[in-house]
Amino acid sequence: MDKLYIFDTTLRDGEQVPGCQLNTVEKIEVAKSLEALGVDIIEAGFPISSPGDFNSVVEISKAVTWPTICALTRSVEKDIDVAAQALQYAKKKRIHTGIGTSDYHILYKFNSTQEEILQRAIAAVKYAKKYVEDVEFYAEDAGRTDNEYLARVVEAVIKAGATVVNIPDTTGYCLPTDYATKIKYLYEHVNGIQNAIISTHCHNDLGMATANTLAGVMNGARQVEVTINGIGERAGNTALEEIVMILNSHKELNVQTNINTRKITSISRMVSSLMNMPVQPNKAIVGRNAFAHSSGIHQDGVLKNRESYEIIDPKDVGIDENSIVLTARSGRAALKHRLQMLGVELKDSKRLDEIYEEFLKLADRKKDINDNDLLLLAGKERAANQ
Numbered sequence: 001m002d003k004l005y006i007f008d009t010t011l012r013d014g015e016q017v018p019g020c021q022l023n024t025v026e027k028i029e030v031a032k033s034l035e036a037l038g039v040d041i042i043e044a045g046f047p048i049s050s051p052g053d054f055n056s057v058v059e060i061s062k063a064v065t066w067p068t069i070c071a072l073t074r075s076v077e078k079d080i081d082v083a084a085q086a087l088q089y090a091k092k093k094r095i096h097t098g099i100g101t102s103d104y105h106i107l108y109k110f111n112s113t114q115e116e117i118l119q120r121a122i123a124a125v126k127y128a129k130k131y132v133e134d135v136e137f138y139a140e141d142a143g144r145t146d147n148e149y150l151a152r153v154v155e156a157v158i159k160a161g162a163t164v165v166n167i168p169d170t171t172g173y174c175l176p177t178d179y180a181t182k183i184k185y186l187y188e189h190v191n192g193i194q195n196a197i198i199s200t201h202c203h204n205d206l207g208m209a210t211a212n213t214l215a216g217v218m219n220g221a222r223q224v225e226v227t228i229n230g231i232g233e234r235a236g237n238t239a240l241e242e243i244v245m246i247l248n249s250h251k252e253l254n255v256q257t258n259i260n261t262r263k264i265t266s267i268s269r270m271v272s273s274l275m276n277m278p279v280q281p282n283k284a285i286v287g288r289n290a291f292a293h294s295s296g297i298h299q300d301g302v303l304k305n306r307e308s309y310e311i312i313d314p315k316d317v318g319i320d321e322n323s324i325v326l327t328a329r330s331g332r333a334a335l336k337h338r339l340q341m342l343g344v345e346l347k348d349s350k351r352l353d354e355i356y357e358e359f360l361k362l363a364d365r366k367k368d369i370n371d372n373d374l375l376l377l378a379g380k381e382r383a384a385n386q
């Protein structure tokens with residue numbers, strides 16, 4: 001199996017979201033949990049952006065041992081100087097520098113030319129190399145960059161010493177087939193590409209971040225840039241938990257990560273609460289309903305064999321068990337199962353039918369049926385069992 005490096009940017013791209021800002025102590029708490037989760041690289045911040053960000057990169061570098069600590073910069077010498085200073089205590093360090101390569105960036109943001117941007121990219125990588133061995137280059141808006149020019153940039157920065165080259169779909173515009181073709185094109189056209197790791201960094205504006213990341217991996221990318229719960233600018237970034245569980249569920253892809261999946265739910269809840277960012281109930285892997293079954297047909301199937309309607313064992317992501325939610329759409333099997341869990345044994349199927357009738361009337365009136373409601377409905381049997 002090939003190793004896929006997990007680069008977590010919850011504390012940089014994720015933390016840029018308005019209302020999600022964390023203080024240094026909270027960032028250290030998240031960084032230590034990311035370390036325990038098994039991420040390979042933690043992007044700890046953008047040190048030139050504020051003294052608070054600078055300080056967080058310093059403190060995270062001191063607090064964390066195993067993952068590489070990464071700091072973001074623009075292709076500007078001062079940014080790189082400050083990032084190198086912020087990383088001084090990191091046991092393993094990386095500078096992540098880069099520049100916009102699409103025409104939107106070259107013409108409108110920089111009022112420049114492709115040639116000039118290429119030279120600035122090379123110069124930034126060479127400058128960062130003076131401080132650290134591990135330099136990652138990002139070609140911002142690579143998703144909308146012409147592949148031929150992108151290949152020239154990638155080749156040049158690898159030649160200048162970049163160890164990782166990041167191909168961001170900054171605006172979340174690419175279709176999975178476009179992103180797949182882009183990565184494939186780079187592997188086919190860039191001399192020396194084997195000397196660097198190609199990284200994905202996909203945004204979710206059209207809901208395709210995970211699909212695009214997977215397309216990148218299936219075409220040779222061996223680092224993915226992700227965040228917990230998919231938080232990030234606008235519609236967010238690729239969710240770490242989604243890409244990791246896809247690879248865990250599809251072993252035929254032959255790619256593995258170092259993530260301890262049993263810690264996924266706890267870190268998801270921690271990030272959601274620290275960042276004041278609720279997780280949508282139907283969010284894949286970490287949403288409240290991700291392992292909840294509410295319709296009668298599904299409940300019956302799951303009670304007979306979990307795998308009829310579950311492709312992931314909830315225990316694999318740190319949840320004790322799936323939940324069978326009792327609603328007006330639940331069937332007798334689910335009701336009987338829940339009553340048994342509550343210690344209520346019914347003497348025959350006629351009695352189950354009676355309680356089920358009462359249960360349906362109640363469920364029509366009340367959205368959530370709780371255990372107390374069920375115990376009241378099964379009053380007689382409870383008394384008999386006691």
Ligand code: KIV
Pocket residue numbers: 013138139140141166168169170171201203
């Ligand atoms: O989305 C993006 O292009 C970025 C880069 C700065 C890596 O976040």
Ligand code: ZN
Pocket residue numbers: 013168170201203233
């Ligand atoms: Zn981004």
